[in-house]
Amino acid sequence: MYFPNVHLTDIIEILIVAVIVYEIMLWIKNTKAWMLLKGMIVLALFILVAAIFQMHTILFLARESINVLAIAAVVVFQPELRRALEKLGEKNLLSNINLFDRNKENQRFSDETVESLVKACFDMGSVCTGALIVVEQAIRLTEYEMTGIELDCKVSSQVLLNIFEHNTPLHDGAVIVRGNRITSATCYLPLSDNMQISKDLGTRHRAALGMSEVSDALIIVVSEETGQVSVAMGGQLARGITPEYLATRLSQIQYRTSEGKKFTIRKGRQKHEEV
Structure with a gap:
């Protein structure tokens, strides 16, 4: 043989x-x-x-x-x-040997920004104010920023509440957040053409899913009909999430490499469905 x-x-x-x-x-x-x-x-x-x-x-x-x-x-x-x-x-295969990533700039955004995003989303949800917030990660979203109105202001719950208030010039469309700054508002996002999406989902949720399919961003959606807060990332949508779940998801992407803090989601802390 x-x-x-x-x-x-x-x-x-x-x-x-x-x-x-x-x-x-x-x-x-x-x-x-x-x-x-x-x-x-x-x-x-x-x-x-x-x-x-x-x-x-x-x-x-x-x-x-x-x-x-x-x-x-x-x-x-x-x-x-x-x-x-x-x-x-x-x-990011070279992250382990890149000395420039091992400093304080490794942080994408601060804990204060996380708290502001969580507070704003659930405050808007309590009064059924629709919102669409894109939190940028590694992939730059410049082409989508150009579809909106350029801003340069610090992320705060008050600013986000004012932007998405009904009948205001900036309430329609999405807000893009880069680091601790709001860079643009009224941005147009690509709609998902996934045929398996629930028919209950409106344009905001389809835009959030579409954006998550073409980028690594985390997108937060507040439903104008139900007030529910949802999160889209990587083509998956988690609906009806809690403030703790949203804070955890934001904290998981807060650092540019895996050397940052590690967070775990406790059992029973999240009740959501994925589509």
């Missing part, structure tokens, strides 16, 4: 390829790319049938259009490819 000569580098190479293939399959399954991939598989099967039965015209068209199809695939998958590359950049 033949036994191949396997070296340590071969094992490492196989493991790396396996991890890459697994991550690609997981990424495809969790995005719209899955439906597009199934369409491409059907097209490939059709070409295979044409090859078996020697349908020369179809094979000629397939050969001539292969380059166009490759470019078309990049265009069609562009949102998913962009998000995948952004996710890869979020890994």
Whole structure:
């Protein structure tokens, strides 16, 4: 029997390829790319049938259009490819050897900002004032800031309450928070086209989910109909959350690297559903 000569580098190479293939399959399954991939598989099967039965015209068209199809695939998958590359950049593989991250600037925003956001959201929820707040992380949201009105003020519950007050010039749209500052208001966010979203959700919740799908931001939504506070991040929406849960989620993203404080959510502290 033949036994191949396997070296340590071969094992490492196989493991790396396996991890890459697994991550690609997981990424495809969790995005719209899955439906597009199934369409491409059907097209490939059709070409295979044409090859078996020697349908020369179809094979000629397939050969001539292969380059166009490759470019078309990049265009069609562009949102998913962009998000995948952004996710890869979020890994921050060099954070452990980057000496510049090991200082006080490692903090994204202060505890005072966390308290102000939590207080403002639940104060607005108590009177059913609708709100949409985007808390920026690593990915800069400049393109969305440009759709709104530029601001530069410190985050406080009073300012947020005034911005989202009914019949005021800035109440419509989203507020973007960068660090301890409100950078822009009345911003337009991309709506999610996820067909599995509950029909009970309005435009604010769809915008929050859409923003969480194209960025790493944490988005807070206050429902104008029910007064419930929800949080969207990574394409997931937690509805009907408590002040403690919101404070914990904000605290978890408060630091730029994993060297910051670690927080745990106690059992029974959160009662929410995810969509």
